[in-house]
Amino acid sequence: MKTILTKFSLIFIFTLLASGIVFSEEQKEQIKPLIVKPVKRNRPPSDAVILFDRGNLNQFSSVKDNSSVPWKVKGAFFTVVPGSGNIQTKQLFGDIQLHIEFKIPRAAKKREGQKSGKSGIYLMGKYEVQVLNSFENETYPKGQAGAVYEQYAPLVNASLKPGKWQVYDIVFKAPDFNSNGSLIKPPCLTVFHNGVLIQDHVEVLGPTTSYNKELPEKTVKGPLMLQEHNNAVSYRNIWVRPL
Numbered sequence: 001m002k003t004i005l006t007k008f009s010l011i012f013i014f015t016l017l018a019s020g021i022v023f024s025e026e027q028k029e030q031i032k033p034l035i036v037k038p039v040k041r042n043r044p045p046s047d048a049v050i051l052f053d054r055g056n057l058n059q060f061s062s063v064k065d066n067s068s069v070p071w072k073v074k075g076a077f078f079t080v081v082p083g084s085g086n087i088q089t090k091q092l093f094g095d096i097q098l099h100i101e102f103k104i105p106r107a108a109k110k111r112e113g114q115k116s117g118k119s120g121i122y123l124m125g126k127y128e129v130q131v132l133n134s135f136e137n138e139t140y141p142k143g144q145a146g147a148v149y150e151q152y153a154p155l156v157n158a159s160l161k162p163g164k165w166q167v168y169d170i171v172f173k174a175p176d177f178n179s180n181g182s183l184i185k186p187p188c189l190t191v192f193h194n195g196v197l198i199q200d201h202v203e204v205l206g207p208t209t210s211y212n213k214e215l216p217e218k219t220v221k222g223p224l225m226l227q228e229h230n231n232a233v234s235y236r237n238i239w240v241r242p243l
Contacts, residue, residue, distance in 0.1 A: 044099065044239040051089060051224065051238040052078065060087045063212055063225065071228075077103070077236035080119060080228050088125055088212065088223035094174040095243040098123070098224070099167070103234040106163040108133040114143060117162060119233040123172045124222030125212040127187055127204045131233060134159040146198040148189055149208040154198035165236070167194055171243075174220045181218050 037046035044050060051059045054076040057069040063086040070084040104117030111117075117133035127148065134145035134157055141153035146168075160166050171190040178184055186206075191199035215222055226235065 042237065044237075045241065048099075048239040048241050049091070051091075051240060052236065054236075057087070059089055059091065060226075061090055062086075063088050063214075077234045079232050079234040080226075082228065082230045082232060084228055086212070086225055086227050088122075088225040090223070092221040092223055093124070093240060093242060094221040096123075096170075096172050097241040097243060098170040098172065099237065099239050100170075100235065101165050101167050101237045102131055103165050103236075104131075104133045104135075104162040105232045105234070108137075108162045108231065112137060113139045116231075117233055118227075118229040118231050120149065120210070120227035120229065121168065121170075122208075122211060122225035122227065123170070123187070123189070124174060124219070125215050125225040126207040126222060127172075127189065128208040128211065128227070129168060129170060129189065129191055129199075131227075133162050135161040146191060146193045148199060148202060148204060151205050151208065152199060152202045154191070154193065155200065156196060156198055158193040158196040158198060160194065168192070169195075173243075175218075176220060177218050 055073065057071065057073060057078060060069045061067065062069055069087045071081050071087060072079045100121060102119070108117035114132070116137050117131070119131035120128045121131060122128050130143060130145055130147040130149045132139070132143070132145045141147065142150050144154065144157065145159045146154035146157075169192040173188040175187045176184040187204040188201050189199050189204060190197075190201050210227065212223075212225055224240070
């Protein structure tokens with residue numbers, strides 16, 4: 001009986017929220033957070049959307065022509081094929097928590113600056129968090145690993161050397177627009193690199209360089225895009241939690 005009442009209570013609360021009813025502070029204190037099983041042994045939480053775990057890239061398509069992804073899958077990770085073009089998710093996302101792991105190839109140590117292990121992660125296909133070898137590799141601050149490309153340098157450099165798996169945990173808040181298309185609030189990004197805070201709720205000034213220009217200009221959802229930039233960067237364990 002208690003379980004049935006709890007489920008009914010949650011349905012009732014969500015119905016009220018959807019209808020636009022405003023709760024008092026006292027009422028808000030009575031709303032219990034949903035139970036979500038947390039990350040365990042590097043696995044996604046129970047409410048995550050799995051974009052890549054292992055085996056195939058069925059959740060993605062080629063940006064060029066919406067065909068199947070030409071990047072190379074090997075078990076639990078996949079690798080950029082230089083010259084093949086960018087890829088993006090078939091599903092569209094707005095506000096999300098994103099977990100993504102990447103590995104800069106060891107060969108990147110032989111290259112310098114922006115040529116060393118470059119790729120990029122584009123929220124909504126428009127707003128890039130830079131992927132680059134920034135371990136003992138000098139470049140301009142707004143272009144190094146963890147930068148919101150050409151807008152915000154990371155607070156610190158938390159990069160590992162090429163050949164090591166690294167992690168970005170990103171909280172993204174999508175832009176919001178009035179019915180006339182004017183901007184209410186810009187998109188915001190918070191980024192942790194290997195567990196270290198490197199972007200602290202920064203307001204993105206607009207689409208970054210090399211974004212997918214085929215996407216509608218003023219939207220509140222878009223695909224997650226991964227950039228091909230002539231470097232064999234690998235990715236694994238990609239999941240999102242719509243917020």
